[in-house]
Amino acid sequence: MVMLIKMAPLPLIFLFAVHMVFGADRAVNYNPLHICALKDSSVIMSCTYTYPTGHQIRKVFWNKNLVKHGEELADLSEDPEYSQRLQYLGDKQQNCTVRLSHVTKKDEHKYYFRFITNVTEGRWTSKPGVRLSVTDLQLESPERVTEGVSVRLTCKSSCKLTDTPTFIWYRNSQTWTEGTIGNKLILNPVRREDLGRYRCAVDGHTLTSPEVFLYVTYPPKSVSVSISGSAVIMEGDSVTLSCSSDSNPPAEFYWYKGIQYVECGKIYKISKISPDDSGEYKCRARNEHGEKYSDPVTLDVQYPPKSVSVSISGSAVIMEGDSMSLMCISDSNPPALNFSWFKENQSSAVGSGQSFSAVQSGRFYCEAHNPHGAQRSDAVTVTVKDPPQSVSVSISRSVVIVEGDSVTLSCSSDSNPPAEFYWCKGIDYVKYGRTFSISKISSGDSGEYKCRARNAHGEKYSKPVTLDVQYPPRSVSVSISGSDVMESLMCISDSNPPALNFSWFKENQSSAVGSGQSFSAVQSGRFYCEAHNPHGAQRSDAVTVTGEAFIITLL
Known part of the structure; x- marks a missing residue:
């Protein structure tokens, strides 16, 4: 007689059953005869038994591999290796179920149920016994895959688990459910984000497989360039460009200015930057799976005005009333917006703005300004005819x-x-x-x-x-006009300025006898005058005055 006993599935427990027929009046029923259990789980060997009528059960126990203890088969419950882990769940009537906890590979044996009745011959052991296999979990996975292909990870055990297990998957210690089908995890297509550590487990059990690292290779993406330093790059600054990308294996980097290759390496450094270094730069990231360029970045090298000069529109010679247009030219970044005009040897500006209209002759120069400094030009000559x-x-x-x-x-x-x-x-x-x-x-x-x-x-x-040429008196002479009483004398002279001072002398007398331009002679004698101006004096010749006859003799 064969009996099947069905038990509801229990979490964290594998059920064992052993089946054996002794005869019509006694039997032990196991189901199934082979059980595969996870390491460190608990297993239940479920069985029922019958015995002859009139017998009374004196003892029931489990034995492994028909090992004897003296003349009797050994009772596992008395074995130190099993005493704390083995629990008999049955009775002395029909149920012979037993639980074995924390199974290990050492527990892989055949197990037998034995009962003893009160009859001398009433000792029965169930054969062929139950075979217990203990397994761990292994994760089968390719080590290295390329982005875009289909990848299958398989959770394996050394034997087929007796219960129908529910598998749990972990990626980087986080539960993962996407693409899971039974004991398989399918990544189709595999992405670079799928790179990481994977392991599997069975729901209700603490045992997990060893971690497997899935190495996903892929071409560069997210290639970008960063610039060290401030937003404004000045001539002479040190500037470092850094390239980064998301790629596996890591990319090699190549630098370009425009379409011209300049250097390789993750870093491109310009120690003393010049205006010639201005332009668009980009890096190319490349590995065995492909390559990608970064977006260009622009280096705008700024500097104060230099090479300042004056441009003359047309000839530098103009006619009176016309004007000459002068233009201030400079090389600067940012472009100069403020200009001052000067005339050589004058401290104050004579104009402003990039152009200047010169309306007079002279040498002119300009001064160009931007936020970083100023510089003046050489002077140019403007000629106005x-x-x-x-x-x-x-x-x-x-x-x-x-x-x-x-x-x-x-x-x-x-x-x-x-x-x-x-x-x-x-x-x-x-x-x-x-x-x-x-x-x-x-x-x-x-x-x-x-x-x-x-x-x-x-x-x-x-x-x-x-x-007005001045000179002292000259050509001094005396003119005479007379009357019955006296002679009137006038001193005449040529001088510049005209003589204003006159002196009259009587010959042979040292003292003057009169002054003024005219002199009245009241006695006979010889008289002369002396004319004076700021530049000198001159005397006239003497004239004779005769009072009686009114005869004047000019000597």
Whole structure:
């Protein structure tokens, strides 16, 4: 007689059953005869038994491998290796179920149920026994895969588990459910994010498989460039470009300026950057699976103005009334926006803005400014052609010109090209040249002088200047006018300035007998006068005064 006993599945427990037939009146039923259990789990060997009528059960126990203890088969419950782990769940009637906890590979044996009745011959052992296999979990997985292919991970045991297990999957210690089918985890297609540590377990059990590292290789992506330093890059700064990418295996890096290869390596450093280093840079990340370029980054190297110059529109020679357009040119970054214009030898600016209109002759330069500094250009010459203007005469003497002095007249004018000069006294032409010199001037040289300045564009006269040549009295004489009573004498002289002081003398007398330009003689005698001005004095010849006959004899 065969009996099947069904038991509800218990968490963390594997059920064992052993089946054996002794005869019509006694039997032990096991189901199944082979059990595969996970290491460290608990297993239940479920069985039932029958015995002959009239017998009474004296003892029931389990034995392994039919091992004897003396003359009797050994009772596992008395074995130190089993006493704490083996629990008999049956009775002495029909149920012979037993539980074995924390099974290990050492527990792989055949197990038998034995019962003893009160009858001398009533000892029965169930054969062929139950075979117990204990297994751990192993994870079968490729070590290295390429992104995009289909990958299968399999959770394996050395024997087929008796219960229908529910498998649990972990990735990097986190539970993973996507793509799980029974004891398989399918990644289709595998992604770079799937790289990591995997292990499997059976629901309800603490045992897990050893971790397996899934190494997913893939071409570079997320290639980017970072720049060290501030946002504004100045000439002379040290600048470092760093390239990064997500790739497996790690990528090699190559640097390009525009389309020109410049260097390899993760870092590209420019120790003293110059304006020539400005431009677009990008890096190329490459491994055995492919390559990818980063987005370009722009290095904008800034610097103060340099190579500042003045550009002249057309000829640098213009006519009076016209203007000359000057343009300030500079090399700077950012471009210069502020410009100042100067005339050489003048401290104050004469204009602003990039362009400047020059309306007069001179040497002009510009100064260009940006936020990083300033620089001035060389000066350029602007020539304005015009007829003579501001014609004037200067005299190389004091205000007073005395006969015999050396006098130089100089003529000047503002003109372009320079003027030629001509001298006139009154309306008469007297000399050519910028200067007119009179080495020993005489009274005959007195008069109005002016110069005429002339160039190809016109002519102009200066205002007249007067040469007033002064000299001491000369040609001094006495004129006589008379009456019946007395003679009136008048002192006549040629002098510049006119003589204002006069003295009268009677011949052979040292003291003056009168003063003033006129003198009244009331007695006979010989009289003369002396005329004075600031430059000297001169006496006249003597005249004879005869009172009686009114006869004047001029000696």
